[in-house]
Amino acid sequence: MKRLLTGDEAIARGAWEAGVTHASAYPGTPSTEILENIAKYEEIYAEWAPNEKVAMESAAGASMAGARSIASMKHVGVNVAADPMMTFATMRVNGGAVLVTADEPGMFSSQNEQDNRNFAKMGKMPMFEPADSQECLDMMKEAYEVSEEYGALVLMRMVTRVCHSKSLVEVGERKEVPVKPWEKDLARFVCVPANARVNRVNMEERTKKLAEYSENCKFNFAEYGDGKVGVIASGPSYYYAKEVFGEDASYLKLGFTNPLPKNLIQEFASKCETIYIIEEDDPYIEEFVRVLGIECHGKDVFPSYGEMTPNVLRKALYGEELPQVEYAKEKVIKRPPTFCAGCPHRGLFYRLGKRKDVMITGDIGCYTLAFAQPYAALDAAICMGASISMGHGAQKVYNKAGIKRKVVTVLGDSTFFHTGVNSLMNTVYNNSNTINVILDNRITGMTGHQQNPGTGYTVKGEEANMIDMETLVRAIGIKHVKVIDPNNLKEVDEAFDAFWDLDEPSVIITRYPCVLKKFSPADLEQFPGLFQTKNVVDAEKCIGCKLCQKTGCPALIFDKATKKVVINRADCVGCDVCTQVCPKNAIVKEEK
Amino acid sequence: MTKNILLSGVGGQGTITAAKMLTIGLMEAGYDVKMSEIHGMSQRGGDVVSQVRYSKEKVYSPVIDKGTADIVVSFEEMEALRCLDYLQPGGTVVVNTERIPSMTVLTGAEEYAEDVIEEIQKAVEKTHVMDASGMAKELGNVKAANVILLGALVKLMGLDDIDWEGIIRKNVKEKFVDLNLKAFQVGADAVK
Numbered sequence A: 001m002k003r004l005l006t007g008d009e010a011i012a013r014g015a016w017e018a019g020v021t022h023a024s025a026y027p028g029t030p031s032t033e034i035l036e037n038i039a040k041y042e043e044i045y046a047e048w049a050p051n052e053k054v055a056m057e058s059a060a061g062a063s064m065a066g067a068r069s070i071a072s073m074k075h076v077g078v079n080v081a082a083d084p085m086m087t088f089a090t091m092r093v094n095g096g097a098v099l100v101t102a103d104e105p106g107m108f109s110s111q112n113e114q115d116n117r118n119f120a121k122m123g124k125m126p127m128f129e130p131a132d133s134q135e136c137l138d139m140m141k142e143a144y145e146v147s148e149e150y151g152a153l154v155l156m157r158m159v160t161r162v163c164h165s166k167s168l169v170e171v172g173e174r175k176e177v178p179v180k181p182w183e184k185d186l187a188r189f190v191c192v193p194a195n196a197r198v199n200r201v202n203m204e205e206r207t208k209k210l211a212e213y214s215e216n217c218k219f220n221f222a223e224y225g226d227g228k229v230g231v232i233a234s235g236p237s238y239y240y241a242k243e244v245f246g247e248d249a250s251y252l253k254l255g256f257t258n259p260l261p262k263n264l265i266q267e268f269a270s271k272c273e274t275i276y277i278i279e280e281d282d283p284y285i286e287e288f289v290r291v292l293g294i295e296c297h298g299k300d301v302f303p304s305y306g307e308m309t310p311n312v313l314r315k316a317l318y319g320e321e322l323p324q325v326e327y328a329k330e331k332v333i334k335r336p337p338t339f340c341a342g343c344p345h346r347g348l349f350y351r352l353g354k355r356k357d358v359m360i361t362g363d364i365g366c367y368t369l370a371f372a373q374p375y376a377a378l379d380a381a382i383c384m385g386a387s388i389s390m391g392h393g394a395q396k397v398y399n400k401a402g403i404k405r406k407v408v409t410v411l412g413d414s415t416f417f418h419t420g421v422n423s424l425m426n427t428v429y430n431n432s433n434t435i436n437v438i439l440d441n442r443i444t445g446m447t448g449h450q451q452n453p454g455t456g457y458t459v460k461g462e463e464a465n466m467i468d469m470e471t472l473v474r475a476i477g478i479k480h481v482k483v484i485d486p487n488n489l490k491e492v493d494e495a496f497d498a499f500w501d502l503d504e505p506s507v508i509i510t511r512y513p514c515v516l517k518k519f520s521p522a523d524l525e526q527f528p529g530l531f532q533t534k535n536v537v538d539a540e541k542c543i544g545c546k547l548c549q550k551t552g553c554p555a556l557i558f559d560k561a562t563k564k565v566v567i568n569r570a571d572c573v574g575c576d577v578c579t580q581v582c583p584k585n586a587i588v589k590e591e592k
Numbered sequence B: 001m002t003k004n005i006l007l008s009g010v011g012g013q014g015t016i017t018a019a020k021m022l023t024i025g026l027m028e029a030g031y032d033v034k035m036s037e038i039h040g041m042s043q044r045g046g047d048v049v050s051q052v053r054y055s056k057e058k059v060y061s062p063v064i065d066k067g068t069a070d071i072v073v074s075f076e077e078m079e080a081l082r083c084l085d086y087l088q089p090g091g092t093v094v095v096n097t098e099r100i101p102s103m104t105v106l107t108g109a110e111e112y113a114e115d116v117i118e119e120i121q122k123a124v125e126k127t128h129v130m131d132a133s134g135m136a137k138e139l140g141n142v143k144a145a146n147v148i149l150l151g152a153l154v155k156l157m158g159l160d161d162i163d164w165e166g167i168i169r170k171n172v173k174e175k176f177v178d179l180n181l182k183a184f185q186v187g188a189d190a191v192k
């Protein structure tokens, strides 16, 4: 039967059909839905790990123990997982193991663009690149066969369009794969140098065999047209190219791309006059083709970044897009993402942004938006967990140079558990005096509300052990800790005031649930009346000063006709941040 | 021939649900369908675009090339204007007369032009302006605006033969079935 599935759903289905029994992941767009969908299958144990390194290691251990396992993550997650991945990739796996990397050409919601196919090359890992949802499912099943046949960790390289596009998929049934016996095998699983050297040599043999597999793999195939133009493409670029080059061109569609099929490429090239290589991000295939001495066009024509959508290809090839409607482009406004109405981050940043002589090192999460107007309350962001450690580095410099500047670091609960906790150990150990704010909105917000070690639930919605952040922070050695309600602006100010001049590190935990969270019974108990009220503006008192709008709440709208602010009732959740800002006390609770 | 439909709006308006029902309908009618959605961040307030392509033959790209959409259905005025790059000359626009200010407008950095609808009408002859949100309110629930727009879209694309009633029944909560069936019809009638 055919179903309409996203690539992520199809990866999950493929893992299930392939008999996977263990799945570990850390959320990250566009990979998040893979584990969320896997978690729906009873037969598979599924977990959110605190970070990608842990997810990779969990999957590696499951594979050693004999199960088919999967780890999934976004492209930058692979950087975090790279340490275990690179060495696990040298071992002969027991149960089949697949690592899914979801790359983001075009950076729809990422801090960088990186082509993780380079990891496959560096780690000598077999790699698949699905072009649509059907291939996601089929390649997953094949990936486990390859993993066990050749004893290698397999990399599945997805891109945003494949993860988040739906297409028709012929689904199959699950094949139960019993857990393979584990035998004590020190040479195989203990990577001391003596064993690592043997593994290294064995990998060469493995790569040779995989190169043969690549020549015959059903996912590497040619379609011949009139012999003039030949297109070599991988992933969705194949479909994009078909839209632009049409049916007359020849295509070599590469779905298994490490190692690449040398003979197949040479044969294809010999039958075409001009070769174009179309791939997203780096000239990964192109470099291989050029080393074979084949003349071709690739990144000399097409961009080295972003998606290779038909529009991009057309512009690169012909210098123009298809004819379009003419309209008043200058009237189109920007629509940047903003904190939701009632977001518990608002109060904190509204007040923090007003402090002087401060550097605010931030992190990756919804709160990264605090860099923008009207807050401008975040001065740096690199990667998850970096806020605390970057802030530490900066504070050391200021202190040593005698520059009077306080460093405040800010990160979310999920990010704190991800890698922030390691950074905080450094801050304590090397005695910084940064103020570290953990924005505990009781969920992993930005990626669509996943559970984490602090929320008390697993990915399957079952109750779990809940790590108490305050106890953890104190156990590390932080002596100055305050847990505050970020919607209470006075509490926010008092917490900063209390810690501003300390010579020791401090932590402020802001605790209030994300508005979009599905509240747990514990949330409802701990936060009575959670977002149950609505506020209105008393038009008689409002003087139209717009001070409330400085909180950046999208529910506050200035009515040009009356010159007063009105609250959009549908959006307001009664968080009361604006109420505390209004100089005329014009914002009041709606009468029931 | 592959047909291209682009739905646009602002997060929380229900574009994604409408696009989902549309694709299920097309699939059940035997079309090859691809749909692409970019929904990176979970916050409300960003723009959302769903692209749907379908054909009796194989559909290749899941994304619509600029200048090729047969129809743009926008849940919000500005988002219709933003997506006109995708419309093919001679194509159709359905625009809901809802205006959602963005943060740049709220902070005064930008102005939300009063004449967005006029600009669209100037650029596109086949423009259907609809107060879907108002119509939905009349039916008793603003949230049904997306199904009103779906009804209009289906009518304009000549996809009436598909069993939309069955699809609505299967895909919305039981207590909303009647509301949504009515909404669908109201939308279809509005563009007759």
Ligand SMILES: Cc1ncc(C[n+]2csc(CCOP(=O)(O)OP(=O)(O)O)c2C)c(N)n1
Pocket (backbone or CB within 6 Å): A026, A027, A028, A029, A052, A074, A076, A077, A080, A111, A364, A365, A366, A367, A383, A384, A411, A412, A413, A414, A415, A416, A439, A441, A443, A444, A445, A446, A447, A514
């Ligand atoms: C290494 C890495 N993994 C995953 C992500 C994706 N990601 C971006 S923000 C975020 C979650 C942030 O959650 P939290 O810290 O709780 O803050 P919130 O969004 O709830 O404010 C994740 C997982 C990433 N950018 N980098």
Ligand code: SF4
Pocket (backbone or CB within 6 Å): A338, A339, A340, A342, A343, A344, A345, A366, A441, A445, A446, A514, A515, A516, A517, B042, B043, B044
């Ligand atoms: S999703 Fe939650 S954390 Fe993110 S902006 Fe909205 S309320 Fe804030």
